[in-house]
Amino acid sequence: MNIKEKFGFKVKQLRERKGFSIEYLANISNVDRTYISDIEKGKRNVSIQIMEKIILALDADFIEFFNDNNFKK
Amino acid sequence: MNIKEKFGFKVKQLRERKGFSIEYLANISNVDRTYISDIEKGKRNVSIQIMEKIILALDADFIEFFNDNNFKK
Numbered sequence: 816m817n818i819k820e821k822f823g824f825k826v827k828q829l830r831e832r833k834g835f836s837i838e839y840l841a842n843i844s845n846v847d848r849t850y851i852s853d854i855e856k857g858k859r860n861v862s863i864q865i866m867e868k869i870i871l872a873l874d875a876d877f878i879e880f881f882n883d884n885n886f887k888k
Numbered sequence: 889m890n891i892k893e894k895f896g897f898k899v900k901q902l903r904e905r906k907g908f909s910i911e912y913l914a915n916i917s918n919v920d921r922t923y924i925s926d927i928e929k930g931k932r933n934v935s936i937q938i939m940e941k942i943i944l945a946l947d948a949d950f951i952e953f954f955n956d957n958n959f960k961k
Contacts, residue, residue, distance in 0.1 A: 818936055818937060818939075818940045818950075819936060819937070822936055860935045860936060860937050861935065861936050862933045862934065862935050862936075863891055863892060863895055863934050863935075863936075863939065864891060864892070864933050866891075866936065867891045871961060875961075876959060876961035877891075877954040877959040878954055878955055878956070878957075878959050878960060880954075881950040881951055881953075881954040882951055882954075882955065883951070884951075886950040886951050887949055888949035
């Protein structure tokens with residue numbers, strides 16, 4: 816997986832773990848629903864500000880979000 | 889600090905810790921020197937692909953880079 820795919824995979828994993836629909840995550844993060852869907856598919860070169868909106872909406876922070884062996888180099 | 893500033897601060901900290909100049913980091917990461925300078929000042933809404941180039945050039949990965957209390961929410 817490239818970094819865009821790794822990021823999207825983790826977003827989807829945390830979103831599903833919290834029982835959130837894409838629509839709900841879109842509403843609480845204030846990021847467009849289709850944009851979140853594309854992120855989860857690894858299609859978007861997401862910016863740090865969008866990352867922050869999504870990570871906070873998932874009740875996480877950058878420390879927790881990236882503390883995952885999938886992000887090992 | 890906002891998230892762009894936190895990211896820039898950490899880049900600068902790791903770069904200086906490694907004894908790299910901005911010019912050297914620019915060369916090994918393949919990111920423009922002025923862009924890195926702006927990132928360190930917290931002026932850039934950097935993308936995940938640029939983040940990866942810089943983090944890898946600093947001999948780190950996303951896990952290590954964000955494992956810092958400064959990124960606590």
